[in-house]
Amino acid sequence: MFVKQTSFTGEFVANDSSSQGSGEWTRDDWVSFADRLLAPVRRFASPGNGLVTFPGAEGGYGRAVDGLEGFARTFLIAGFRIAGARGVGVDDLIKFYARGITTGVDPTAVDRWVRCEEHPQAKVEAASLALVLDLTRPWLWDTLDALTQQRVIDYLAPVVGDETYPRNNWLWFRVVVQTFLRSVGGPWSQSDIDDDLARHDSYRRQGGWFSDGDGRAFDHYAGWAMHLYPVLWARMSGADELAGDHAATDVRELDSYLQDARHLVGADGSPLIQGRSLIYRFAAAAPFWAGVIAGVPSTSAGALRHAAEKIVRHFDDRGAPNNEGVLTMGWHDEWRQLAQTYSGTGSPYWAAKGLLGIALPADHPVWVTPPEPLPVEMRDFTRIISASGWAVSGTADDGIVRVANHGTSRDDDDALVGDSPLYARLGYSTAVSPLLDERGWAEPLEQSISLVDADGAGTHRSALVPLDVSTDDAAIAVAAASRWSAHLMSFASDQQGHGSGMTGDAAVVASVTAVSVLRGPWEIRLAKVNDVTHPGRWALRWGGWPVPANGSLVSTIRALGEDAVDTTDSRTGASPLAAVVDVPTVTTPVAAGTWHAVHITLAGRVERENPVRITIDAGLASISWPDNTSTVLRLPSAASESNLSHPELSHPNQSRHQGTPR
CATH class of the missing domain: 2.70.98 (Beta-galactosidase; Chain A, domain 5)
Incomplete structure (x- = not known):
């Protein structure tokens, strides 16, 4: 766990007041922005909180997957929020998502989750669920009743031995889920994890870059998937017993990658408009926060925080989220053509990864480290x-x-x-x-x-x-x-x-x-x-x-x-x-x-x-x-x-x- 106690400025409601200034964001500003994204969630939740279905045309995988994505991806924001507060003052948030988990894994519930054996997309969302359950273990997992805990294990268990994962960043979804299962007494496979880590290594390229699979598929997945998950995984319960020398290697590669990544952000905070899944918007900030958490040596925490802030504020200043507080399928405004055919109304909330920094407590040095401008802001x-x-x-x-x-x-x-x-x-x-x-x-x-x-x-x-x-x-x-x-x-x-x-x-x-x-x-x-x-x-x-x-x-x-x-x-x-x-x-x-x-x-x-x-x-x-x-x-x-x-x-x-x- 990499968090310490901090305070929560309100319950599960929006707080816009501190996020519109012209100066550098404080941690309170980051938290306020996260709360604005969480504020509409209840309005679009199912009766048992298991599904969160945002407005808009049904996605390519149907309404059930849309609702699962809406829950799991906003759960990332909530998880960072709860962990950064160390469970203090966020009772309403914990209660809402705990009820949703209980409903989601209940096979008799009308608003249960699509299961991993029913649809491949559930394997993606399962990783977010596992990450946050591990990150917030004292305040969420440990408070669930024994039946719900067992049902969560049963929900995640089909990933063990599943050989149908695509040969790309999906490998991390299986690693993360099995690492969590191992930590709670569920089934897991050493050979699965070994195979996935070897595949991860096979995607390494020059200068700390990763291809998203075999070949030359370079895009934002290099940062918000191939570099982010190793950093988060290394901090999961028991991961140190599985990682070997991977953790140190991944930090060195992340350190090199970030030196390039900072050069690919415009002075207005726009990420490079290239590659698929651009509707994830400020998920592009995720590798900079990963660098802070990993303590990369070559770029200061202030420079990394500033890069992340520029990206998030680029979208916040241009209408994302919209006036209802919702992230639509688009770039600034809603623009459905930007999405892939599989995208649904909950898909944009993988932008949550760009808010990873709020999992760091108020007394973390990153919040007082002087910011450093992006390369393009200097020369x-x-x-x-x-x-x-x-x-x-x-x-x-x-x-x-x-x-x-x-x-x-x-x-x-x-x-x-x-x-x-x-x-x-x-x-x-x-x-x-x-x-x-x-x-x-x-x-x-x-x-x-x-x-x-x-x-x-x-x-x-x-x-x-x-x-x-x-x-x-x-x-x-x-x-x-x-x-x-x-x-x-x-x-x-x-x-x-x-x-x-x-x-x-x-x-x-x-x-x-x-x-x-x-x-x-x-x-x-x-x-x-x-x-x-x-x-x-x-x-x-x-x-x-x-x-x-x-x-x-x-x-x-x-x-x-x-x-x-x-x-x-x-x-x-x-x-x-x-x-x-x-x-x-x-x-x-x-x-x-x-x-x-x-x-x-x-x-x-x-x-x-x-x-x-x-x-x-x-x-x-x-x-x-x-x-x-x-x-x-x-x-x-x-x-x-x-x-x-x-x-x-x-x-x-x-x-x-x-x-x-x-």
Whole structure:
């Protein structure tokens, strides 16, 4: 247990008064925000408190799962709240959830929980139940009657020996549940835990990163699942007898990861808008609190607390939760297209993970450690994240972080599928969202390089291969590169909708090699087309950043050194950030075997700029930037294009269970 006594400012009601100030949040502000999220729970609870079903359209798994999620995920918030108060002054909260547990595990109750053997999603929620029952053991578990305790054990027991868990972050759900079962005299399996810990190790990548499964699936799950659960698990009753040297290894990896993660938060607190499950919103703050609890050595507790606060307040200041105190399926406001097909009304409450800090007592040093600003709040920066194949640029003037993506793909390494806009775009940012309407899934436009035919059909870039490339001075500019088999898609009628690219029949058109060079708000993007195998008349279409129409953000794209057709494509209902977004594009001729280049900008305001110049000679690209600095890089050669730059990231011919992970 990592908590000590503190006070509770009220019972199970909202308290808004202290959470709207402009200064740094105190612990009371954090608690107040948590109480606001808990305040509506009773209103949407079933008669026995077993299910909490928030308003909105039924989720992909039905109302029973929606209600279970609503209970289990708000139980996380309640658990952190109870533990931080050490059970003092939170009697009403304890009573409400204790009654819900009693009802949930009662097989005769109308509002009982969906069981683990009845629906896979129950295995996910079981982990939240087990975590909080362990965390609040003296005030909840120990007060339940013997029959209810046995029913809880019976409810959790089917996870033992269950081999149907998807091969990704779900491994932690089985580890956590079995660790709790072991601590209360229930069934458990040493071999299950050993196997899951070995699988966890197999997902480790460079720099403390984790892929969410085999391959190169990099997203927020690296932080709010693969790094969070090891820290919480290590503090569960009896976990130290199971962990061996895993705990120390996990802290070292978390320490490295957090140094990258702080660079991926915008000055306005927005996390990178990339990857699935974005409706979990401020769950992105979870790894920073995990770093505080684990005591990572390289980043101060004040810097970690500040990062977590920036993320949570980003959403609180922009309407999440809404006026009813509810977290809807969306980003700021409700926007159902952002959710995966399996998501339900209780799903957004995994945002609870971002409130882990309230489990720390009022006398914990984190609450008085001076805050430290995010990297982008202090200065411009460039950074390479090798595991994910990301070149990163942040600018203090507008607070925007931009990522050029040349190593992340949700799908199997050799899968020719449609590009997932959540994973396969060439660029992501804290300031803009990929296009996520139906057309955005079927036709890459923003942040893409596509070969287009006379009818406008464009190619996809899944199954990309990261390549080695670097600049002469990474303090000035950073670069990343990749190669892919550009292919047209004919999509199947039945699609899963879990975040991966759409499947169907693929027709390879050519091989494309691309390089991104980032400095400040600018990117020089280069591409070369080889091995054109599909007959037709092709052009090369380059998509820029999608920005809200009539907004303040500046998005431009210009061809360098050749004729081009400039257009702006306006899309309605395609982004959670604005009703209408504009995507600038340029279309250039294709000359096989020749490097083409464009200049792309995403900035907070319009400024007069000197022109960008680029010369390519003997495999070297020399770039003159608008601020009169210069960069030289060696472009990928034919030999390098045939090899992976990070072989440890590639797992060819392995199929990955795409299941129903959340």
